[in-house]
Amino acid sequence: MRAVMILLIIVLFVQFPSMAWADQAESNPWKKLSDLSYKALQLTKAEKYKEAKDMLTYFEDEYLGLQGDEQKLTMHNLRVFSTSFDESLKLLTSASASHEERVDAITEFHLLVDAVYSQHQPLWKTTRNQIMVPLEHMRKAAVNHEIQSFYVYFNQFLSQYEKIHPALSVDLPQDVLGKLDSYITYLDENRSLIVTTDHQLQQISAIKSGLEDAFNSTERDESDPSIVWLIITIGGVIISTLIYVGWRKYKGEKREVRTISKEKEYNRFR
DSSP, X not given: OHHHHHHHHHHHHHHHHHHHHHHHHHHOHHHHHHHXXXXXXXXXXXXXXXXXXXXXXXXXXXXXXXXXXXXXXXXXXXXXXXXXXXXXXXXXXXXXXXXXXXXXXXXXXXXXXXXXXXXXXXXXXXGHHHHHHXXXXXXXXXXXXXXXXXXXXXXXHHHHHHHHHHHHHHHSOXXXXXXXXXXXXXXXXXXXXXXXXXXHHHHHHHHHHHHHHHHHOOOOOOOOHHHHHHHHHHHXXXXXXXXXXXXXXXXXXXXXXXXXXXXXXXXXTO
């Protein structure tokens, strides 16, 4: 019976934190906003631009309804957020915008919203190959003095980097992101020199190193203190139970030894 009780407490200790995290995620208003931006993206991909625009309008109403700390955005991130949202809305209603431009804009916005919401594995980190593969091809093209190939891969890299840039502004320190941007801007402004000097290759290596650090960075720690205390409390209950069971066992063994000793003493004088 004691073993069953201990087992039940251990199961509770293992399962309850995950249930608590799930409840916390469900109560996070940014989860709903992330879901809405994802739906807008799917509608855009399906070329349902009016419905996608309506979804973004609903998103805006929900966001404006957030209270105080729920908005979670610094002044810098708020500017990035507003710019990305306005650009998405503008392209959805623009007659001259291509389907690809609309999808790219909403993708960028969804990655941004997800970066605000996600505490552990933001979606922008799943774009590693789309970012790093063109960058590696850029490096090889530069080493081999293949100018046209370099331009092609650099454009591919820039296209992918621009999609995740707003999300990076949420997750990376501003000085780190600023350094990355300066390297990329330098390459963009000096394309014609890229295959003629070693300095440009050093810039590519610096970009690669910075992005690798970003993709390998640990998750942001935004744990709810109440959840942490709950886990500590449950752990304390388990430890107390184990101590209690051990003490009862010890007392039982002492009683048993005492009983046996008394029986031996009784039998001795019979």
